[in-house]
Amino acid sequence: MPDFSRVWDVLVIGGGNAALCAAITARLAGCSVLLIDSAPKPFRGGNSRHTRNMRTMHAEPTSVLTEAYLEDEYWDDLLRVTGGQTDEHLARMTIRLTQDALPFMEACGVRFQPSLSGTLSLSRTNAFFLGGGKALVNAYFATAERLGIDILYDTGAVDLKLDDGFVREVVIDHRGFPETVRAKVVIASSGGFQANLEWLKDGWGEAAKNFIVRGTPYAQGVVLRNLLDQGVASVGDPSQCHAVAIDGRAPKYDGGIVTRLDCVPFSVVVNKNGERFYDEGEDVWPKRYAIWGRLVAQQPDQVAYSIIDAKSETLFMPSVFPAIKADTLGELAVKLGLDPAAVEKTVAAFNAACVPGEFNSNRLDGSRTEGLSPPKTHWARPITDPPFFGYPLRPGITFTYLGVKVDENARVLMDNGKPSANLFASGEIMAGSILGKGYLAGFGMAIGTVFGRIAGREAARNARN
Amino acid sequence: MRETEATTDARRAMEVCNACRYCEGFCAVFPAMAMRREFSTGDLSYIANLCHNCKGCYYACQYAPPHPFNINVPQVLAQVRAETYEEYAWPAPLAGLFKRNGTIVSLATAAGIALTLLLTMALVDPSVLYQPQIGPGAFYRVIPWWLMVALAGGTSLFAVLALAIGFRNFWRDTGGRADEFRRAKPLAVALHDIFTLKNLGGGGGGCNDKDEGFSQLRRRFHHAMFYGFLLCFASTTTATFYDHIMGHPAPYPFWSLPVQLGTWGGVGMVVGTAGLIWVKIVSDPAPAARNLLGADYALLVLLFLAAATGLLLLALRDTGAMGVLLAVHLGVIFALFLVIPYSKMVHAVYRSAALLRHALERHPTPPGNKPSDRALGSAA
Numbered sequence: 001m002p003d004f005s006r007v008w009d010v011l012v013i014g015g016g017n018a019a020l021c022a023a024i025t026a027r028l029a030g031c032s033v034l035l036i037d038s039a040p041k042p043f044r045g046g047n048s049r050h051t052r053n054m055r056t057m058h059a060e061p062t063s064v065l066t067e068a069y070l071e072d073e074y075w076d077d078l079l080r081v082t083g084g085q086t087d088e089h090l091a092r093m094t095i096r097l098t099q100d101a102l103p104f105m106e107a108c109g110v111r112f113q114p115s116l117s118g119t120l121s122l123s124r125t126n127a128f129f130l131g132g133g134k135a136l137v138n139a140y141f142a143t144a145e146r147l148g149i150d151i152l153y154d155t156g157a158v159d160l161k162l163d164d165g166f167v168r169e170v171v172i173d174h175r176g177f178p179e180t181v182r183a184k185v186v187i188a189s190s191g192g193f194q195a196n197l198e199w200l201k202d203g204w205g206e207a208a209k210n211f212i213v214r215g216t217p218y219a220q221g222v223v224l225r226n227l228l229d230q231g232v233a234s235v236g237d238p239s240q241c242h243a244v245a246i247d248g249r250a251p252k253y254d255g256g257i258v259t260r261l262d263c264v265p266f267s268v269v270v271n272k273n274g275e276r277f278y279d280e281g282e283d284v285w286p287k288r289y290a291i292w293g294r295l296v297a298q299q300p301d302q303v304a305y306s307i308i309d310a311k312s313e314t315l316f317m318p319s320v321f322p323a324i325k326a327d328t329l330g331e332l333a334v335k336l337g338l339d340p341a342a343v344e345k346t347v348a349a350f351n352a353a354c355v356p357g358e359f360n361s362n363r364l365d366g367s368r369t370e371g372l373s374p375p376k377t378h379w380a381r382p383i384t385d386p387p388f389f390g391y392p393l394r395p396g397i398t399f400t401y402l403g404v405k406v407d408e409n410a411r412v413l414m415d416n417g418k419p420s421a422n423l424f425a426s427g428e429i430m431a432g433s434i435l436g437k438g439y440l441a442g443f444g445m446a447i448g449t450v451f452g453r454i455a456g457r458e459a460a461r462n463a464r465n
Numbered sequence: 466m467r468e469t470e471a472t473t474d475a476r477r478a479m480e481v482c483n484a485c486r487y488c489e490g491f492c493a494v495f496p497a498m499a500m501r502r503e504f505s506t507g508d509l510s511y512i513a514n515l516c517h518n519c520k521g522c523y524y525a526c527q528y529a530p531p532h533p534f535n536i537n538v539p540q541v542l543a544q545v546r547a548e549t550y551e552e553y554a555w556p557a558p559l560a561g562l563f564k565r566n567g568t569i570v571s572l573a574t575a576a577g578i579a580l581t582l583l584l585t586m587a588l589v590d591p592s593v594l595y596q597p598q599i600g601p602g603a604f605y606r607v608i609p610w611w612l613m614v615a616l617a618g619g620t621s622l623f624a625v626l627a628l629a630i631g632f633r634n635f636w637r638d639t640g641g642r643a644d645e646f647r648r649a650k651p652l653a654v655a656l657h658d659i660f661t662l663k664n665l666g667g668g669g670g671g672c673n674d675k676d677e678g679f680s681q682l683r684r685r686f687h688h689a690m691f692y693g694f695l696l697c698f699a700s701t702t703t704a705t706f707y708d709h710i711m712g713h714p715a716p717y718p719f720w721s722l723p724v725q726l727g728t729w730g731g732v733g734m735v736v737g738t739a740g741l742i743w744v745k746i747v748s749d750p751a752p753a754a755r756n757l758l759g760a761d762y763a764l765l766v767l768l769f770l771a772a773a774t775g776l777l778l779l780a781l782r783d784t785g786a787m788g789v790l791l792a793v794h795l796g797v798i799f800a801l802f803l804v805i806p807y808s809k810m811v812h813a814v815y816r817s818a819a820l821l822r823h824a825l826e827r828h829p830t831p832p833g834n835k836p837s838d839r840a841l842g843s844a845a
Contacts, residue, residue: 042531049527052487109679111670113490117499130668131525132487138524138677256527258484314502320484 002150004179008034009463011170011183013157013223015039016046018427018448019189020140023149024108025456031463033149034181036172038156039218045137046191047215050256052133053126054449055442056098064112066124071095078440085436093408094434097450102127104453109139121286126442157223160186162230165420184422185459189452191428192400193221194241195253203239210302212246214396217253224429227404233413236401236432242439243293248303248392249321261391262316264292265379266361267306268350271299274333274342281378284364290439297395304393305336310385315361323389332388351382399444403432410455424459426451466506466552466638471544475513476504478541481534488522490668493823500826511639513545514819517664519672523752543754550811553634555627562807567759570808574767577800581792584612594788602714607788608795620802627806628814635818651824658820662687675748686740690768693733700727716782727775734772738765764809770797
């Protein structure tokens, strides 16, 4: 057990990518650093454990990135997904600094690989971590240990004693025991509140209890709540979260990437009453999976069922759970717990409305329905060939948007606009400043890495004064 | 390949991995997996033998225990791999030797040494075991020439036959055809992968030999052992040539080719096997298949003994210890040849075959150049 009577230069709250980048940067600048992760060691690393790449600006091809991806294009992509709910100054700074992050990451032992099969569309924009996010987290922790950073697992911050924007001390829960940590500077990198279903009820009501949390169960938002309650300025819509439609059989927490389901565009999706509720073929799946989380969340009991026939069985990435299979639609409906008559009626109406066309799973093929409401505007072809397959869908929550407001030095701002004297933030807890809506693959890791490094640098500067 | 608990577990692991694919850059296992949506037992046999047990995927896995999915790819593939050794063993009744293989190999080693010593005492004057024997033919005065040839020749020919049939069994079971060996490019790729142990490189930065940290230790120790073994083999071949073709029987001077090859080969094997044993002892047990460690240790110790007794024999061949040392050394070699088809040694055959299968998959036959049905039939 560490000596809690000492004063550290920097306390980093959190154990994910942003926390580690901050801790390592501060340590390299000569500070004594304590890092606390509320998860036990096997589940350390927050949601970074489930990530796989970082969206990275680059002017020319690198070992793993093809062609070039420049600031303006990156900014345009961000602007499109956020619909303007971003901060151009902070966003452009983040984008530019992703370029410098790569050498830092490599020096910390992070290794890269060419984009994974099935993700060719990202080979130009996103640098993939060899082995994924857990391998990245392992590399950072190994570096942190080597540099002499004190690390405590099973240890979370409970209360930051803020006094006019100055953190006097931090009460922590160290393996079930309350302790007090004193540090000259505190960096909050403890993530959002997406695993706190009670809190999510504020925005979603009782529906939230049926949400599946795709990532770590440790993102309870304890520090975020504590700071907002003490007059720290907030950013982001408190009621919003990023949710995608995932396999309804996923574990409640930590199911990660393997629970995604890519079958929706080639299927009809019905709710628990056996009725369709949205155009399944509106656009290619990477552009639509995010809205389906919300769509399913709005259905009764927050559940839906994607139904395909034998023709579409191999058109999408395999899911971790085998499809539910039956020789007739009625039988499939029964297996899914649906009213067979309702499902047969919905599918019959859909089949009758399909306009003959050239089906092509690789592009917007224009195979559509006519006179059906809601329509299916692409990949519509009759569901007729046994066996039939069904997948249950549930909203899988990835992250929340509400966060603390920071300036370009990662310094936390108070409600009155004044900067905190010794509190910084990096990662998901402040990402809402830049990503206020939507999602851009690999951008969370970009914000975490860039702001983690800024927070570490500024914290070190602050601790020395 | 029959369906077992291990193949069921491996299939489940592959289905989770196939929906994730984060590990694609580590080794050949994951690209091979990504080419499939369903996994027959033959596929699992192929993938299990493709795995070099580098453990990179275990430490990188977000679903590793204590995650409820409990994914431990190196462990489950090692278990399947051990079952494939039984499955393809020839003759089939001897497959049981792969069960409790550590004990079997250890017993064979002890029996080999004991048998050679006893035979020597029974067939020649036991005093040769204690008196210095010097000059041409000194070794044959301890172990008669005909006995050496009978033991070495008999066991090695049998081993080659058993391994060849094992290879054929594996090849058929994993969907291979006979006509595929004619394709030069995949063959070259496979040979490159075999001789460089590319798949123990962890995608460039090394593997998790001991723990989360990366190193190339296992790869280097394996190289020392493997190339040492080849040098020793070359030594024996050269010596056979000197003796039987040039009429110049052993012992040979230190600077002669057979002794130089054998010495450096022996040093490589001693360093390699000792190093691999050490890595095994200090490594994290979590991703290892504990029930297979006995077989691993037994073979490594046997190879270590083969090399160490050879070097000791060289060092002391002009003394009275030569007789006993020669008998012990040849006893160990005899045991080694005897257990080759029924020990971890078979991994060399199946791993190489799997790498060739992988190279063939990655370099498919160009369209229009498909093998005829006749060729398919002839292989079945």
